[in-house]
Structure formats: C-alpha cells, structure tokens
Amino acid sequence: MSRKARSMRPFAYQRAADASSAVQTLAAAAVENTPQTEATIQPLAGGTTLIDLMKLDVMRPGTLVDINPLASAWSTIDLEGGNLRLGALARMSDVAANPQVQQYYPVIADSLKLAASPQLRNMATLGGNVLQRTRCTYFRDVNYDNCNKRNPGSGCAALEGFNRTHAVLGTSDRCIATYPGDFAQAMIALDATLEITGKSGVRNIPFAQLHKPPGDSPQIETTLAAGELISGFAISGRWPRSVYLKARDRQSYEFALASAAIALDVQDGVVRDARVALGGVATVPWRVGAAEALLKGQKFDDALAQRAAETAFADAKSREHNAFKIPLGRRVVARALHRAATMEI
Numbered sequence: 001m002s003r004k005a006r007s008m009r010p011f012a013y014q015r016a017a018d019a020s021s022a023v024q025t026l027a028a029a030a031v032e033n034t035p036q037t038e039a040t041i042q043p044l045a046g047g048t049t050l051i052d053l054m055k056l057d058v059m060r061p062g063t064l065v066d067i068n069p070l071a072s073a074w075s076t077i078d079l080e081g082g083n084l085r086l087g088a089l090a091r092m093s094d095v096a097a098n099p100q101v102q103q104y105y106p107v108i109a110d111s112l113k114l115a116a117s118p119q120l121r122n123m124a125t126l127g128g129n130v131l132q133r134t135r136c137t138y139f140r141d142v143n144y145d146n147c148n149k150r151n152p153g154s155g156c157a158a159l160e161g162f163n164r165t166h167a168v169l170g171t172s173d174r175c176i177a178t179y180p181g182d183f184a185q186a187m188i189a190l191d192a193t194l195e196i197t198g199k200s201g202v203r204n205i206p207f208a209q210l211h212k213p214p215g216d217s218p219q220i221e222t223t224l225a226a227g228e229l230i231s232g233f234a235i236s237g238r239w240p241r242s243v244y245l246k247a248r249d250r251q252s253y254e255f256a257l258a259s260a261a262i263a264l265d266v267q268d269g270v271v272r273d274a275r276v277a278l279g280g281v282a283t284v285p286w287r288v289g290a291a292e293a294l295l296k297g298q299k300f301d302d303a304l305a306q307r308a309a310e311t312a313f314a315d316a317k318s319r320e321h322n323a324f325k326i327p328l329g330r331r332v333v334a335r336a337l338h339r340a341a342t343m344e345i
C-alpha cells in the first residue's frame with residue numbers, strides 16, 4: 001500500500017430550482033456516469049455522507065445539485081387516512097420527534113433516534129440516509145487499492161483483512177461490506193413503498209427492491225437509474241407494536257454491530273403477523289421471511305423468539321473476525337421480539 005496525497009477536488013455547485021429541472025440536470029449528465037458510485041453529478045441533501053466521502057476522495061462528483069430548495073414539497077410527514085408518507089427531504093430529527101410517528105411507528109422513530117448524533121440528525125435527510133455508503137475501512141481509505149466497490153475488479157482487501165464489522169449475510173466473494181444504516185431496516189420491515197422521481201415522472205417500487213446485494217458487481221448498490229431522485233416513502237397501515245433494537249460498541253454515535261427491526265400483530269397472545277429485518281450484519285437491509293413464517297400463527301413465548309432468532313441466522317457465513325456477530329445478532333432478534341410482543345400499546 002502506498003500512501004497517496006489527497007486534497008479535495010474542485011466541483012461545481014447548482015441549486016435546484018424545482019424537481020423537474022433537478023431531474024433534467026441529473027439525467028442529462030447520466031450518459032457520462034458510470035453507475036451510482038462514480039457519478040459525475042450527484043444530488044446534495046444534508047451532505048453528511050456525500051461531503052464526507054468527497055473529502056476522503058472516495059466520491060468525486062464534478063457537479064453537485066443541491067435539492068434542498070425542494071424541501072417545502074418533499075419534507076412533509078403525513079399521517080392521514082391511517083397510513084404514513086414521509087418526504088425524502090424530511091430531516092431525521094424531525095421524523096424521530098414526531099409524536100404520531102412515535103405512537104404508531106415506534107420502529108421508525110427508534111431507528112432514527114438511535115442513529116448518528118443529534119447534530120447529524122438535524123442535518124441529514126431520509127433520502128440521503130437510505131443511500132449512505134458502507135463504513136468498510138478499505139472502501140473509505142483510497143490508500144487501499146483493493147476494493148471492488150470503489151475500484152471494480154481490484155479485489156477485496158477485507159476478505160483477508162480486518163473484517164470485524166463486516167457482513168455475515170448476503171456477502172459474495174467480491175465484497176462483504178455491511179449496509180450501515182438503521183432507518184432502512186424499519187422501511188423493509190414495514191413493507192414500505194419507495195417513491196422515485198425521474199425525468200419521465202414518478203414511479204413507485206417496493207422499498208425492498210432499492211438495494212442490491214454485492215454479487216459480481218458490488219459497485220452497483222441500488223436499482224435507481226442515474227438521474228433519479230428519491231422523493232418519498234409510504235407505509236400502509238399502522239404498526240404500534242414495533243421496535244428497533246441496536247447493539248453497538250458504545251451507546252451513542254455508533255453504527256450497529258447487529259440490529260433488528262420488528263413489527264408484530266399479536267392478538268390473545270398469538271402472533272397474527274410478524275416482520276423481522278436485520279441490520280449491521282448484512283450487505284443490504286435484510287428481511288428474514290423464514291423467521292416471520294415460523295412466528296406466524298404461534299402463541300408467543302421466549303422459546304419461540306429464540307427459534308426465530310436461530311432461523312434468522314441459519315444462512316450466516318462468518319469470516320476471521322466477525323463470527324461474534326452471529327450469536328450477538330440472535331440475541332438482538334430474540335430480545336427485540338420479546339420487547340415487541342410484551343410492549344403496552
């Protein structure tokens with residue numbers, strides 16, 4: 001490894017006048033873009049990931065399009081009709097502090113409250129949050145050449161390197177980087193719909209289809225076409241019996257080593273519906289259908305929660321330094337299930 005001298009590269013800055021001109025500008029440059037990761041033009045929301053990675057020389061956009069002028073239309077928190085819609089430019093802190101989100105969707109409020117720091121949450125948006133990049137040390141340090149995600153085809157320094165924080169689910173022999181965010185686990189557990197605005201208009205996809213596991217092309221992280229913007233998130237129904245539990249090296253200002261987003265419908269002690277999603281242990285926000293199937297229709301007790309937790313990690317594959325994540329993750333799932341099943345609503 002040879003150390004490279006770095007300085008921040010020059011870039012152009014534009015303020016979006018409206019959504020239509022923002023997507024036109026982004027899409028016009030799209031032909032020159034390699035996928036998502038190396039885009040030459042990039043939307044700027046709170047900037048807490050993007051500017052960080054530009055300073056590290058990991059992301060090198062030639063132009064930033066500041067989408068904050070769209071905030072009046074894109075930052076609403078709407079709870080009408082028993083459903084929830086969140087604008088992509090809503091700040092993490094505003095959504096976490098919303099009393100109705102806390103009451104009807106505690107898994108969302110907690111996933112946001114337990115993330116980052118108060119200052120970051122005041123700045124950071126939901127859209128930027130779900131598109132944050134991995135914290136893999138080798139990805140974030142350009143002195144390492146071997147990173148398939150940053151430098152496709154170069155290898156993966158983490159496979160034989162220090163991989164304590166890396167993923168045990170959804171990995172490939174090209175990349176084992178962990179998806180680092182918290183809010184996305186709540187979205188995947190609640191079957192959220194993602195609203196995307198592009199030059200052809202608005203389209204909706206299941207949130208679960210946003211992130212792509214690394215496979216043979218870890219540099220392609222999402223299914224967004226270049227130039228598309230996330231404009232909102234929609235959730236059907238209310239999920240008051242839901243929790244987000246996060247295990248980390250310290251109690252604040254730290255990413256998850258293992259986390260669980262749980263939503264349950266329990267009637268007379270029987271689990272009618274169950275949603276189980278994992279964070280900190282997988283390459284993408286990870287929904288565990290097998291654990292949900294095991295829970296549904298069963299009388300809840302801690303033995304059932306333990307079996308669901310075992311099932312959640314049945315396919316886990318550890319590396320030299322991260323085997324501890326499997327028992328830790330099981331404990332987090334079992335405890336989160338217990339907390340959700342026994343909470344007073």
Ligand SMILES: Cc1cc2nc3c(=O)[nH]c(=O)nc-3n(C[C@H](O)[C@H](O)[C@H](O)COP(=O)(O)OP(=O)(O)OC[C@H]3O[C@@H](n4cnc5c(N)ncnc54)[C@H](O)[C@@H]3O)c2cc1C
Nearest residue numbers: 045046047048049050115116124125127128129181182230
């Ligand atoms: C020290 C530190 C600790 C942190 N800890 C946590 C943590 O514990 N849990 C957690 O979840 N997060 C954590 N974060 C990450 C933080 O939450 C994200 O940086 C933040 O949510 C990103 O939002 P932003 O608005 O600042 O995005 P930006 O930095 O502006 O953008 C991020 C990316 O998304 C793109 N983008 C932004 N908005 C849109 C949009 N609407 N449509 C399409 N593309 C868009 C940008 O082009 C960029 O590529 C931490 C960050 C730091 C620096």
Ligand code: SF4
Nearest residue numbers: 136147148156175176
């Ligand atoms: S785990 Fe992924 S992001 Fe980390 S070095 Fe390997 S290829 Fe790069």
